[in-house]
Amino acid sequence: MEPAKSSSIGVLSTGKKVVAVSPAFAGMRMTAKAHRGFRDFQRGSVIIFVLGVILLTSFLITRLMDKAAVELAAESKASSKTSMRQEAYSALEASLAVMADYAAVDNGLHAAEQGWAHPLQQANYQPSPGFSVEVSVEDETGKLSLPVAEEKVLRGYLDAIGCPVTSLDDLADALLVWTKANYVPQGLDYDAENFAGSALPYKAPQRPLHSFEELRAIPATRELFFDKEGHWNDLGLRFMAGSSLYQFTASNVNSARPEGMLALGLDASHIESLVLARDANRSSNSFYRSAGEMSGVLGKDIVPPAGLGADAICLHVIVAVKQGSREYRLDAWVSPAGSVPVTAPPPPVGLSTNGGDPSGGATPIPAKRTSTRNKVDSPFQILELRENNGT
Numbered sequence: 001m002e003p004a005k006s007s008s009i010g011v012l013s014t015g016k017k018v019v020a021v022s023p024a025f026a027g028m029r030m031t032a033k034a035h036r037g038f039r040d041f042q043r044g045s046v047i048i049f050v051l052g053v054i055l056l057t058s059f060l061i062t063r064l065m066d067k068a069a070v071e072l073a074a075e076s077k078a079s080s081k082t083s084m085r086q087e088a089y090s091a092l093e094a095s096l097a098v099m100a101d102y103a104a105v106d107n108g109l110h111a112a113e114q115g116w117a118h119p120l121q122q123a124n125y126q127p128s129p130g131f132s133v134e135v136s137v138e139d140e141t142g143k144l145s146l147p148v149a150e151e152k153v154l155r156g157y158l159d160a161i162g163c164p165v166t167s168l169d170d171l172a173d174a175l176l177v178w179t180k181a182n183y184v185p186q187g188l189d190y191d192a193e194n195f196a197g198s199a200l201p202y203k204a205p206q207r208p209l210h211s212f213e214e215l216r217a218i219p220a221t222r223e224l225f226f227d228k229e230g231h232w233n234d235l236g237l238r239f240m241a242g243s244s245l246y247q248f249t250a251s252n253v254n255s256a257r258p259e260g261m262l263a264l265g266l267d268a269s270h271i272e273s274l275v276l277a278r279d280a281n282r283s284s285n286s287f288y289r290s291a292g293e294m295s296g297v298l299g300k301d302i303v304p305p306a307g308l309g310a311d312a313i314c315l316h317v318i319v320a321v322k323q324g325s326r327e328y329r330l331d332a333w334v335s336p337a338g339s340v341p342v343t344a345p346p347p348p349v350g351l352s353t354n355g356g357d358p359s360g361g362a363t364p365i366p367a368k369r370t371s372t373r374n375k376v377d378s379p380f381q382i383l384e385l386r387e388n389n390g391t
Contacts, residue, residue, distance in 0.1 A: 083128075084131070085328060085387070087321045091120060091321070092135070092317060092319050094125050095119040098116060099116045099137070099315070100380070102115060107289075109312040109313075109315070110287050111254035111287035113287050116137055118137070127321075130323055130324075133320070134319075136318050137316065139252055140246055140316045141313055141314045142256050142257060143243055143244040144157055147179075148247055154175060154176065154263075156264075156265075157259060158172055160259035161242060173185040173186055175221065179206070179208055181206040212245070215236070242260055246314050246343065247344075249309070250307055251264065253288055254278065261274070261308065288310040317334060329388045331386040331387070334381065
């Protein structure tokens with residue numbers, strides 16, 4: 001009798017009864033679990049890969065959107081600047097038209113009391129929708145013209161604004177050497193050919209100042225008009241406030257500053273009387289139309305100085321345009337046509353007078369074009385234009 005073959009039978013409990021399971025069936029069940037685990041691993045890898053692709057795509061889209069936003073902002077800024085610039089020049093033209101009307105009615109421009117200080121208000125000007133415009137006009141001839149100020153007048157002006165007596169002669173010498181040809185300084189510190197003591201010697205240009213920033217190049221003015229950090233101090237600000245870079249023959253008595261009149265030769269008592277008379281005139285919107293009308297204040301025997309007149313022949317028009325949070329500013333210096341010629345400070349060689357922003361940028365002079373339109377005589381001569389970047 002043959003012995004029974006041994007066999008291994010597994011036991012599977014189903015809860016209610018026990019079922020015998022062969023080893024082969026148990027192996028099949030383990031293989032199926034391993035296959036499902038592998039498929040689960042594959043699915044997890046695919047999900048991670050998809051998430052990585054989504055993350056990379058999101059990053060690229062974000063970068064693209066940022067770049068597009070910058071480009072759109074640049075295009076919007078350029079378009080907005082063009083619109084604001086057009087609005088500013090439209091307001092300037094309207095302002096000049098109003099001022100021309102006042103000049104025609106009153107036989108010239110003399111004082112802001114005529115009504116031209118805020119010309120758009122007189123014209124009921126309405127800017128384009130979305131814009132706000134303000135225009136103000138200042139009389140540049142209320143200042144002392146530096147290009148025509150001779151040595152005596154310049155020294156009197158420096159003394160009037162509070163220049164230290166111990167530095168007055170050196171300061172006057174330095175300014176005159178810089179701005180006048182063939183001037184012989186009284187002191188020995190300045191030479192028109194070579195500014196001694198400079199790390200890099202340079203020559204004085206011997207012509208009128210192009211800008212007040214040139215004063216930084218003159219040792220005496222750099223010391224007295226600027227602080228240690230290079231900022232304008234009180235004396236320098238007073239010098240700029242009362243003087244002009246434009247060349248005109250007479251300061252306007254209707255707006256002249258006391259220090260300028262003192263430099264021109266009026267004594268302090270006459271200046272005080274004149275200032276009080278001007279204040280009284282303003283309350284009644286009256287003004288001087290000629291230098292001879294001042295005789296009632298100065299006295300019949302006193303002739304007004306040659307450098308004192310009653311015409312506003314150089315005007316500073318300030319146009320401010322706003323669109324939302326952005327502001328565009330246009331500064332125009334103009335002179336009434338037919339008045340005594342006014343000379344603007346010339347720009348550097350190769351550059352135009354519309355010197356960009358006040359920081360010193362300038363625009364090359366464009367080639368002259370032949371106009372096909374009929375010429376129209378303007379009531380004003382534009383001496384200089386400056387504008388900001390519309391930020």
